[in-house]
Amino acid sequence: MIRKTRPHIVQNEPLLFEMSSPGKKGYQLPALDVPAVDAKAVLGSDHVREEIEGFPEVSEVETIRHFTRLSTWNYAIDLGLYPLGSCTMKYNPRVNELVARTEALAWAHPYQPESLSQGAMEIMAELERCLAEITGMDAVTLQPAAGAHGEMTGIMLIRSLLEARGGARKKILIPDSAHGTNPATAHMCGYAVQNIASNERGLVDLATLSSAMDETVAGLMITNPNTIGVFEENIIEITRIVHAKGGLVYMDGANMNALVGMARPGDFGVDVMHLNLHKTFSTPHGGGGPGSGAVAVKKHLEPFLPYPRLKRVGDQWTFNYDLPQSIGKVRAFYGNFGVLVRALAYIMAHGGDGLRRATMDAVLNANYIRSMLEPYYDLPYKAPSMHEVVFSDDRQAKKGVRTGDIAKRLIDYGFHPYTVSFPLIVHGALMIEPTETEGKREIDLFVDAMISIAKEVEEDPQMVLKAPYLTRTSRVDEVTAARKPIVRWRPEATASKAAD
Amino acid sequence: MLEVCGADSLEDLFSHLPSEAKLNAPLAIEPGKSEYEIVDYFRERAAENATGYASFLGAGVYYHYRPVMVDTIVSRGEFLTSYTPYQAEIAQGTLTTIFEFQTMVCQLTGMEVANASMYDGSSAVPEAAMMAVRITGRDRILTSKTVHPEYREVLRTYAQHQGMPISEFGYVSGSGAIDLKDLEAKLNDEVAAVIVQSPNFFGIVEDIKAAAALAHRHGALLVMVFTEAVSLGLLEPPKDADIVAGELQSFAITPSYGGPFAGIIATKEKFIRQIPGRLVGETKDSRGNRAFCLTLSTREQHIRREKATSNICTNQALIALMATVFMSVYGKEGLRELAEQNLAKAHYLVDGLKKRFSGPFFNEFVVSCNGTPPETVNEKLLGGKIIGGLPLGKFYPELKDCMLLCATEMSKREHMDKVKEAF
């Protein structure tokens, strides 16, 4: 039975271009306080465009209704549990939004004098300190714009250190359970990728790792807890094997929400890692960005960090560009500062004890879901779960219902689906990460929904295959979208016409 | 809940972690603070930053007015607290706005397809270069020295391990525009892409058509970069370019000490499978209604892994939404009027100053400081609560007595007059 939702009216809304009328405006500029200039005269007529063809012409009220109506077509954390495994969809505190908009922070120009940027620099320095403490590392760069960007930075750091030691080496070892960004990153940094097959428990196999690890290997990219939500129990031995042959250990910090305050990568042998501030540290995902992929390193990698680095001179912060071994800049300016402000606000709100408590609650929630759902869904790996649990659709597949179908049915129950079909080592994966945000009441509703769907699969699999039923938009035809891509609106181009 | 999990305490849930890996001391982070204390802390930090100054800095980050509508929309939890729209049935809001975004970027740039946004303009440039390498099967990149210096630094960082040698060509000392002769001399059949920024770092509007013709003659692609999106309200769209890589910070994205911003890559339809990042496409749902979804995902890392077009995973959806709202608020007439105001303000500001370059400029220009170090001029201005221009010596030693000034619709005449007096 569906307890969480009931249908309600949702409005239709055309695209901006379809509701435009010539001459309609939603803006007013101040009167010009200087003489107007003739654009064609000062720029040359070749450089001046005709009107922007097709650009919207709508009123202020139409604009706000347009975007508000569209917003009601979205699911969001503010509406309920968002159990996307590996994505850590936790509550985004609104005070973070407020402080990030503080005028002298939001309107600070990256080239304004350092003497007039001390507040911003102090915020960055304090965040670097907190992240180093949380990870057990020695130095942090806040420059990378997202997790994958942090990975790229981290692997470049490894490469630069090895080059300084005499040779970059050839390849990076990556467990087959890793995120796709890991091999893509290694490739971008000029490394070949060697996959390491997981063992029957879903963990890195020490014998496989030992035989793969030699002097041609630059390092290992490992996710811990790994993507099935299990802590690599042999992590100390793993990092030892890599270090013994002169390699370095990169940790993908996507799952750091399972460790904060409980274990520190710097203490278990990791040389370099990234943090997803938009996961672990609560900055909003915003429908897919912005994020921040801060990178934390041990002392031996610090000289290679992107420039500039914050430096204390007397009682002032300054940017140090004199870093001859630096890998260079990975993006302009200093990083996604607005995201950094939010992350620091989150850390301050929790404090050391609060962060630890949040980790424990996240792990408790995942384990509770695991215990409640194990009678109904196949659990391919039985090792203890951390912050997320991965089931497979093995039982439901016998009725012809796959993980993607269960996910779509879950939408009718008022929940965003879990992560579907990842990690690849689990055939038909259902990857569930509740985070510490959820209380028992919301989780029990979710558990009930999952159990109810499991029963529906037994009784009426055909019904589940066509879900969702209660959404404004029913199952979307992704095949046609990919075969005949329409990626922009055109005046007469309708989907039906383009499909001819 | 613990009982259901078969655990006696929360700590029990971590008992399987090897003891050497466990943290046995509390984190050295102060106890949690109340909302009031947090707000207060950031207010105090903000007070240590510039407050109440007028600024004439541009150089890739611009002060433009942000319509109130923008924060009203992006603060809605449905946009703010949703994830990447993989589950299309419950993410049509985000998907529709991205489709509108892609369309407007095409309308502005004269390109046929645009992605759902990149991290920022600086990282869009190497992504465009890598795209050109894939398309042409060549590996060399030629970039103009008038491309934003930090963008070129980022390009070098990305390129260093990819077998993608970067060389630069110069600008004409008199006009400040790219030196087409130098470009021609350096072009050969190994060049995958020529990268030109317009308006360039000095604010000069470049002749994209001429640069593209040269590049094409040698089988290379022309990548056009922009940092000041407002200029596209007035300037001829770069239809002759093959790839456009730009920064949308000007479209209602606060300077925020350098980020988060939103970059874009736009290109011709025939290169659609080589574009990096997310793309939203139009299709139908099973009831026949129009619907949108992420498409052509096989280009991306989560499927193609080490063979992907890029390791990029996310876009900058919420920031791109700010730009989308901005573009709909200003619309067809407004963006042009806004651009015209920027043009007028900059031309008022330059009047009476010693302009270093003769080329046509939009809202930024380089001035000589008559032998005084630009830092000295800036010091003088700071006393009057004005942040002056960017001294150029750091990036261009040959321009060490020059600064880059920017005026926008937010520059007031009284402040501009004070700037003129300082020289």
Next chain:
Amino acid sequence: MYPENFRYTKEHEWVSVDGGVGTVGITEHAQAELGDIVYVDMPRVGSAVTQGKTFGSVESVKAVSDIYSPVSGEVVEANELLAANPEKLNDDPHGSAWLVKIRLSAPDEIKNLLSPADYQTYVGEKA
């Protein structure tokens, strides 16, 4: 199901040789495994291919599969039908939706390929 005059690879391609030119495609089994095919990445006419090496790929919405050449030689024709109609690969993989024609440089290589019966057994065993 699997035409008698074709030879097959374990990577699920087929080749049919006629007068020194081999027509190459993917098998019924391959198309069924891939699901709805949305795009085919083909080699350029004139490019050289080697037996067992990849020369292109086939994409569904959420997967990419490399295509391995069953024979060595030069690509003399690529099937233009597939550029605009990738779905034909689902409808008629052994017929109109062939991928490329290759002028064989080592016709003896055919011996390395599977017979229809052996291929049938191979996919049967796997399934």
